[in-house]
Amino acid sequence: MNVTLIDVVILCLLVITTIAINQQRxxxxxxxxxxxxxxxxxxxxxxxxxxxxxxTEAAVGAGIATILFLGTxxxxxxxxxxxxxxxxPGLFIVIVTGGLLIYGLNDIPFFGSPDNPxxxxxxxxxxxxxxxxxxxxxxxxxxxxxxRGYDTLGETTVIFTAGIGVLMLxxxxxxxxxxxxxxxx
Amino acid sequence: xxxxLVLRVVARTLIPLIMLFALYVQFxxxxxxxxxxxxxxxxxxxxxxYGLIYGVDKLRxxxxxxxxxxxxxxxxLLYVGVGIASIIxxxxxxxxxxxxxxxxxxxxxGIILIELGVGITVASTMIILFxxxxxx
Numbered sequence: 001m002n003v004t005l006i007d008v009v010i011l012c013l014l015v016i017t018t019i020a021i022n023q024q025r026x027x028x029x030x031x032x033x034x035x036x037x038x039x040x041x042x043x044x045x046x047x048x049x050x051x052x053x054x055x056t057e058a059a060v061g062a063g064i065a066t067i068l069f070l071g072t073x074x075x076x077x078x079x080x081x082x083x084x085x086x087x088x089p090g091l092f093i094v095i096v097t098g099g100l101l102i103y104g105l106n107d108i109p110f111f112g113s114p115d116n117p118x119x120x121x122x123x124x125x126x127x128x129x130x131x132x133x134x135x136x137x138x139x140x141x142x143x144x145x146x147x148r149g150y151d152t153l154g155e156t157t158v159i160f161t162a163g164i165g166v167l168m169l170x171x172x173x174x175x176x177x178x179x180x181x182x183x184x185x
Numbered sequence: 186x187x188x189x190l191v192l193r194v195v196a197r198t199l200i201p202l203i204m205l206f207a208l209y210v211q212f213x214x215x216x217x218x219x220x221x222x223x224x225x226x227x228x229x230x231x232x233x234x235y236g237l238i239y240g241v242d243k244l245r246x247x248x249x250x251x252x253x254x255x256x257x258x259x260x261x262l263l264y265v266g267v268g269i270a271s272i273i274x275x276x277x278x279x280x281x282x283x284x285x286x287x288x289x290x291x292x293x294x295g296i297i298l299i300e301l302g303v304g305i306t307v308a309s310t311m312i313i314l315f316x317x318x319x320x321x
Contacts, residue, residue, distance in 0.1 A: 160261050166317045
């Protein structure tokens with residue numbers, strides 16, 4: 001695995017942004033920092049040659065998510081509540097879960113490892129067959145839209161369902177205090 | 186934001202370009218990076234930018250909330266419809282080979298249509314979310 005200077009710089013900036021998000025109590029600044037975090041992630045994906053993912057991250061993570069956060073802040077408050085108390089059960093759960101995840105890392109193949117099951121038969125099939133079977137130059141699109149059409153249908157349905165969920169919670173007629181279950185009031 | 190002259194002028198120039206770029210990303214997804222998800226978000230951003238600069242009420246005059254809800258459902262239906270069309274054509278669900286006599290041509294048709302469905306649903310849902318959250 002080749003680690004170049006730009007990877008190191010972007011990863012360091014990601015860590016700095018994360019610390020800044022944790023330290024920041026002003027939610028407006030936090031929102032802006034999350035946007036920066038997404039943009040840095042997008043740059044990292046470009047370095048990993050995953051331009052499609054980078055594109056999505058920049059558009060959704062840095063763009064839409066920031067706007068939705070700002071909309072939420074406009075409905076609620078721009079300041080985080082200051083009552084910061086260390087919760088020991090919470091700390092315990094976080095440490096145990098983190099430890100388990102690091103323990104689980106042992107079983108995951110290294111990044112870009114040729115022994116990775118994905119690389120041994122599936123990727124080579126897609127790379128070799130896509131030009132004949134699907135006939136479009138962008139391999140990502142042919143995997144996403146054709147080989148993995150079921151997954152993409154599921155993702156589209158998830159987005160649609162999320163929209164419906166938000167509509168049910170927030171999308172009531174404006175100015176009226178109607179309850180979720182009926183129109184008693 | 187009625188008084189922000191610079192923002193209004195810049196937005197007026199940018200919105201058509203954003204829409205054009207979204208259409209490019211949508212229909213060029215077969216050849217370059219992009220596809221329905223990204224194009225849908227970018228297309229929605231054009232409307233959201235309009236809403237941010239000129240006000241949500243003006244945006245409601247441009248795209249009716251009821252229409253946008255129907256469109257969100259239409260995108261998913263278009264996707265499922267392509268799947269059912271491929272069953273009718275004699276293949277499995279979402280096997281685009283069955284959509285045309287030539288399997289590769291069938292794949293092209295299928296991919297363009299489902300990407301369009303994804304784009305419509307994503308764009309509509311993003312505008313729905315914006316409407317829901319931007320309610321004053």
